Amino acid sequence: MRIPLGVEPKFGRLVRELERWASARPRRYRLIVLQLALCGYLYLLSLLVVVLAAAGWLALQLPVLFVVPSIGVYVLGPFLVLAGIIVRALWVRVQPPRGYVVTRTTAPALFALLERVRHAANGPRLHHVLIIDELNASVAQIPRLGIFGWNRTYLMLGLPLMQAVSEDELTAIIAHEYGHLTGRHGWFRGWIYRLRITWWRIALALQQRARWSRWLFAPFYALYVPYFNAYSFVLARTDEYEADRMSVEVAGAAAAARALLRVNTLGHYLSARFWPALYKTANIHEEPPYLPMARLSEEFGKPLADPDVIEGYNLALARSTDLSDTHPATSDRLRAIGATPAPVEPPRNSAALRLLGPELLSKIVDRLDTEWRWSTLEGWRNHYKDSREDRQRLTELDEKVRTGDPTAKERVNRARLTERFIGEDQALPLFREIVAADLNNAQAHFDLGRVLVGRNDAEGLNLLEAAMRIDDRLTMAAWFVISPYMMRAGRMAEAETYRLRLLDQQQLEERAAEERTPPRWRDRFDAHGLGEEELSRFVQNLQPYHALRRAYLVRKRVTLLPHRPFYILLVKATTSLHNLDYSLTQLLANAVEFPGDAYIIHLTWKQYWLLWRFRRLSSALILSKF
Numbered sequence: 001m002r003i004p005l006g007v008e009p010k011f012g013r014l015v016r017e018l019e020r021w022a023s024a025r026p027r028r029y030r031l032i033v034l035q036l037a038l039c040g041y042l043y044l045l046s047l048l049v050v051v052l053a054a055a056g057w058l059a060l061q062l063p064v065l066f067v068v069p070s071i072g073v074y075v076l077g078p079f080l081v082l083a084g085i086i087v088r089a090l091w092v093r094v095q096p097p098r099g100y101v102v103t104r105t106t107a108p109a110l111f112a113l114l115e116r117v118r119h120a121a122n123g124p125r126l127h128h129v130l131i132i133d134e135l136n137a138s139v140a141q142i143p144r145l146g147i148f149g150w151n152r153t154y155l156m157l158g159l160p161l162m163q164a165v166s167e168d169e170l171t172a173i174i175a176h177e178y179g180h181l182t183g184r185h186g187w188f189r190g191w192i193y194r195l196r197i198t199w200w201r202i203a204l205a206l207q208q209r210a211r212w213s214r215w216l217f218a219p220f221y222a223l224y225v226p227y228f229n230a231y232s233f234v235l236a237r238t239d240e241y242e243a244d245r246m247s248v249e250v251a252g253a254a255a256a257a258r259a260l261l262r263v264n265t266l267g268h269y270l271s272a273r274f275w276p277a278l279y280k281t282a283n284i285h286e287e288p289p290y291l292p293m294a295r296l297s298e299e300f301g302k303p304l305a306d307p308d309v310i311e312g313y314n315l316a317l318a319r320s321t322d323l324s325d326t327h328p329a330t331s332d333r334l335r336a337i338g339a340t341p342a343p344v345e346p347p348r349n350s351a352a353l354r355l356l357g358p359e360l361l362s363k364i365v366d367r368l369d370t371e372w373r374w375s376t377l378e379g380w381r382n383h384y385k386d387s388r389e390d391r392q393r394l395t396e397l398d399e400k401v402r403t404g405d406p407t408a409k410e411r412v413n414r415a416r417l418t419e420r421f422i423g424e425d426q427a428l429p430l431f432r433e434i435v436a437a438d439l440n441n442a443q444a445h446f447d448l449g450r451v452l453v454g455r456n457d458a459e460g461l462n463l464l465e466a467a468m469r470i471d472d473r474l475t476m477a478a479w480f481v482i483s484p485y486m487m488r489a490g491r492m493a494e495a496e497t498y499r500l501r502l503l504d505q506q507q508l509e510e511r512a513a514e515e516r517t518p519p520r521w522r523d524r525f526d527a528h529g530l531g532e533e534e535l536s537r538f539v540q541n542l543q544p545y546h547a548l549r550r551a552y553l554v555r556k557r558v559t560l561l562p563h564r565p566f567y568i569l570l571v572k573a574t575t576s577l578h579n580l581d582y583s584l585t586q587l588l589a590n591a592v593e594f595p596g597d598a599y600i601i602h603l604t605w606k607q608y609w610l611l612w613r614f615r616r617l618s619s620a621l622i623l624s625k626f
Contacts, residue, residue, distance in 0.1 A: 014230045015323055022234045033192060033235060036228050043220050048083060055079035096142050097154050099130030100364050102356075110355040114155070117171060120250045123178040127152045133293060133368045134158040135267055139177045153181065159293055159352060159368060164266050164300045166347035167354050169259035172251035179243030192235050236326040241336050248337050257339035261316065264330050265344065266300075268312025274299070282383040283421065288376070291369035297361075300346065310343075311488060317341055318487045322499075390417055408434070412443050424451050435463070442471035446478065453485045461485075473564075475505040512560040516597055519568055519610055524557040527619045528567060534595060535622065541592045542623050547573045547584055551623040552614045565596035570614060572603040 022029040055076050104111040107129075114126065136158045141151035155177065162170060247256040274296070281289050321329040334341055352361055397414035400406045406414070411434050419427035431448035434441055446467035452460030464478045479502040486495035519525075530538065530553075542551055552570040573584055585600040601607055614620040 015233050018231060018234050033231050036231050037192060040224055051079055051083045097130060097140055097156055099132040099156060100367050102129050102131055106360055107356055113171060113355060117174050117178055117250055121175055121178040121182045121246055123182040124153055126155050128154045130154060130156045131159050131364050132156050133372060135160040135263065135270055137161055137173050137177055139181060159364060160296050162352035163297055163350045165259055165262055165351050167351045168251055168255040170351040172247040172256040172259045175250035176243045176247040179246030180239060192232050233326060237328060240327050244333055244337055253337050253339050256337055257334055258344050260330060260333060261341060262344045264316035265309055265312040268315055269309050282380050283387040286381060286384045288373060288380060292372060293365045293369045297365060313343055315487050318490060320492060391421060393417065394421060408438055408441055416447060440470055442467045442474060446474050450481050453481050472505060475502060515558045515560055516566045518599055519556065525554040525613060526557055527617050528553045528555050530595060539623050549574050549625055552620045553622045554614055554617055554620050567594055567596055567598040569598055569600045570603055570610060
């Protein structure tokens with residue numbers, strides 16, 4: 001069972017109602033949040049009491065359990081196992097964050113700064129300080145006793161962040177993080193903030209548990225966590241404003257504003273330019289030609305004239321506060337601290353060099369780059385290998401266009417490979433040619449629209465709209481293309497309209513996915529409905545698999561998105577599933593192109609009921625070799 005974490009259609013309406021309630025009756029609202037917070041503890045403890053009480057009552061009613069211990073083990077054993085499962089749930093293990101550990105001895109200047117901020121903010125002691133490879137700073141409190149707390153506090157400082165900001169800006173950032181931990185603004189908000197993160201982590205951990213131990217907790221937390229998340233969302237957003245005020249009190253409004261704008265500006269530069277440019281080199285280099293932390297040390301030391309930096313600044317100020325994040329929009333946060341937005345210049349001396357020193361900084365850069373390289377190298381080489389094959393494929397498709405009659409899918413692949421390896425300018429006429437020839441080619445409409453919108457050409461919007469009309473599965477991908485364009489153009493109302501459409505489509509997709517599951521007894525099946533030519537091509541794709549003896553194809557009946565067929569392919573092999581040295585179903589899933597969504601089942605004795613159901617449809621048997 002999947003445990004939702006509060007992102008659901010009713011979430012937005014509920015949060016807006018709670019914001020009005022919290023503003024009108026803050027003390028009563030705090031009491032309700034307190035009751036919800038305790039509810040999670042109460043459920044587990046009540047469950048434990050009930051199990052132990054039932055075991056005790058049974059023991060008192062059956063004195064023979066004390067006379068014959070072996071009987072007592074069989075009778076009371078299940079209760080004790082159940083109690084053990086509940087107790088273990090209270091100590092769900094949460095993995096601590098990873099990074100380069102710095103100490104007071106290795107980085108005295110940094111720890112002197114942390115101590116000054118801690119005293120100014122009246123914050124708790126830090127147990128670990130880690131340097132990570134992100135443009136971010138965060139705190140995490142990892143409970144040693146599960147939901148009962150006894151936390152260890154970790155501060156994570158991103159090396160790119162420290163390289164990009166000055167010391168006073170880093171002071172403001174650290175003060176903001178301390179603002180989430182300090183009791184200066186009230187112990188209740190800090191406790192709720194930490195408990196919110198704790199329940200979130202526990203819900204995620206419970207998702208990974210085996211079914212036999214999860215069924216006790218998943219139904220309750222599937223209801224509890226979303227509501228607690230919604231009720232605490234209002235307090236969490238208020239915490240962000242209060243953490244910003246702490247940042248201003250410790251470092252000043254000017255430093256806090258510069259830090260906020262710098263992080264948003266450079267964040268867009270990294271995601272839109274730096275990382276894509278680095279990973280694009282995997283097309284032509286078998287190993288990374290340069291390492292990211294070392295390159296960022298050079299780039300952040302000079303002015304960044306790239307248009308993406310200016311675009312990141314404009315986007316940061318254009319975004320409005322919404323319900324996708326507890327963090328308010330940058331413009332609202334600046335307004336709350338009384339700061340006027342202005343472009344920021346690179347600092348003369350980075351906080352990384354000032355607080356870590358050149359020797360330690362070099363070690364950290366080398367360590368993080370080495371870890372990044374080894375974690376990336378296998379995937380990088382696989383991508384390089386695939387790129388060589390794709391280049392060869394592009395050559396073959398070019399030749400096929402000159403000498404033959406390629407399919408529509410091959411034409412789209414050729415245009416996309418041309419864009420990838422040669423450039424957008426060469427790919428644009430190819431996409432236009434496909435769209436002109438086939439008005440129902442959703443992928444070509446989407447790709448042409450994506451390229452044009454990336455060039456701030458409004459014509460791309462019409463093409464993306466057409467792609468979504470042809471194939472609504474492209475809605476989410478189209479949103480990620482349209483949203484930045486709308487923000488760049490200042491068309492925030494239209495961007496919100498597209499966002500709402502995306503949420504509606506996501507809700508529909510999630511409900512439809514619940515129908516598209518492995519077959520169950522109550523499901524109903526129809527004939528596959530494929531035409532003779534389409535069925536013939538499909539069967540030809542199955543023929544080369546020598547272990548495949550018979551294949552049955554049916555269409556599962558669905559009520560949501562019925563225009564997207566969902567097929568069930570049942571295959572019988574010449575040998576048993578356990579004797580095959582490979583997964584036949586996996587091979588078929590990777591190699592055979594279905595005319596819609598599909599689920600493949602390797603026939604064993606457990607699925608014979610399904611075979612009986614399929615045989616009732618005369619067209620179900622599509623392949624029989626013996």
